[in-house]
Amino acid sequence: MPQEYETFARDSAHLFGGKEVVMTLRDLTPGRRKYRGINVRGVVSRPPRPGEAVLWIRSVVGNRDPAPCSVRIVEELPETFQGLPYSDFFEAMQRA
C-alpha cells in the first residue's frame, strides 16, 4: 500500500509550482500511529507522480480537496518550528 499523507494549508496555491515547500504532514497509514505528524521539506505535484506518496490537501476548516496530489519528501525537518507561543504557524513554516 503506498504511503499516504495529508496536510493543512491556508493557501494551497503556494504548495504547487514544483518548488520545495515546508509542510507538516499527517501520516494516514492505518494503525495506532495514524495521524502522526512530521515536518518536512518536499515537492508537491498534481496530478500525482507515480511512485511518490499520495498527498491530500485540507483547508483551514478541514475540507479535503478531492483532487489527489503526491509529495516527494526532500528532507525531514526538526519536530518543531522556531516561534513564540501563539505566533503564526504558517509564517513560521515559511521561515524554516
Place this chain on the structure above:
Amino acid sequence: MVPNDLRSFLEATKASGDLVTIDAQVDWDQELAGIGRLACERNGPAFLFTNVKDYAPKWRVATNPIANWRRMAVAFGLPADTHVRQLYDTYAEREQHPIPPVIVRDGPCKEVVVPGDKVDLFDLPVPMVHDGDGGRYLGTWDLVVSKDTKSDWVNWGMYRFMVHNERLLTGFPRPTSHLGKMLLDGYVPQAKPMPIAIAIGCDCLSHLSAAATFRIAGNEADLAGGLRGSPVELVKCNTSDLYVPANAEIVIEAEVYLDRINQEGPYGEYPGYRSGEMGNAICARVTTITHRRDPILTVDTTGFMDSSATSTSITGAIAIKRRLEANNVPVVAVYVPPEGGVHLAIVAVRKGGAEIAQRVVNVLTVRRALISKIIVVDEDVDVFNMAAVIHAFATKCHPGSGLHVVRYKGRANTLTPAYTQEERVSRSGASVALDATWPPEWPRDATPVRATLDSMYSPDVQRRVLERWSALGLK
C-alpha cells in the same frame, strides 16, 4: 451523594439509566466519537467503550460525561430528573462556600508511571474526534493545571490538546485564557519553561470547575471542593511542583516551549463548527505520564450540545449574574442556553430599557468576550422558558433601536463562527444586547399587555381555569 471520582460517577449514571457500555470493538478513528456525537445531538446517554480497536482491553474510553442536564444532576449528587433551574441554584449556593484542597502523598493516578524517555502518546487510545480535524485530540474533557510565576495562583482550565507525535502535544488555551495569561505575562518574559499537567478522568465537578468562568487569581481547586462539599485530594506531579487530583485516571505532565511551535487544529469546537482557528497555538513536550492500572480516557465529542455547552451554561450564567450585580445592573436571572453554543445569554432585569441593555453588553465584554448575543428581557419572562424568551424577543425588541452593539479588538472569541479569518487573527469582534424589555419611560397605561393566562385574566378566572385543567387530568 456526590460521586467523588469518575468511576463512582459512571456507576451512578449507569444506575440512573444514563450510561451505556459498549463491549463490541469500536474504531478510535471517528467511529467512537461519532457515537458520542450522535448522543449529544439526540440527548442520548454517555458511553463507556471497553474494546477500542488497536488497543488492549485495559484501556477504556468514556464519552461526554455531563453533556446533558440528567448527568449534570448526577454529578451534583442530585436525582437525574432535577430541573435545570435547581441545578443553577445548587451551583450558585455551593460556589459560595469554597473548600481548599488537601495534599496526599499518593493516589490512584500514580499506579503506573511512564518516564519521559518511554512516553509514547500513541499508547493511549486517543480518538480522531471528527473527520478533517488537524489530528487526534487528547485534551477534550481535561483539567489543565498551571501556576502563576508571581503568586500562589494555581489555574485549572479545560483546554484542547492535540497529539503531534510520540512526545509532542500542541494546544489551544486561548491567549486570553488564564493559562495563556500566565504564559505570556510570566513565563515568556522570564524565559522560564512552563510546566503544565493535563489531568484526565477526574471527578466531574473538578472538571466542571476547570471549565468554569472563574475570576482571575481564583483557585478552581477551591471551587471544586465547594461544589463537591469535600476537599479535592491533590498529589504532587513527578516532574514539576504542580499538584493534580489524586483520583485522575491519567495525568500527562509536560513543559510548554517558549520558543517553539507546531501545527494545532483545526478542530470541531464547542460552538458547533470547525471555524479555521488554526495556526496560533502552543507546543508542549511530555515529561512523564502516570495513570491508573486500567485507565479510562474521557472524551468530549466536541460540537453542538457537548459537555462544555452544559458546563458553561451553568458556570457562565452564574458568573454573568454576579458580574452584572457588581456593576449595579438590576439583574434578576440569567440563563445561558446550551443550544446557543456559549454565544447566547438571556438576562432578565427588574427595570429594562436602552441604558440598561447597553450597560449589560458593556460589562460583559470588558476583558474577554465569549458571549456575543445577549437577549435582555423583563423580569416577568422566565429565562429558562425559551418559548417565552423567543416571544419576548420577537415582539418587544425594536428592530431599529433595540440593538446595542459593542465592537472590540484583541479580546474577541476566535471560535465565533460568524467572524472572518481576518477578525480571528486580530481577535476583533462585536457583541450585541438585544433589548426585549419595555422602555421604562413608557407610561404603564400605554404599555402593551401580554395576552397570556397569567396576564390578561382576572385572578379568579385564572384559579378556576387551573382547577378545571387539573380536574380534566391535564398537565
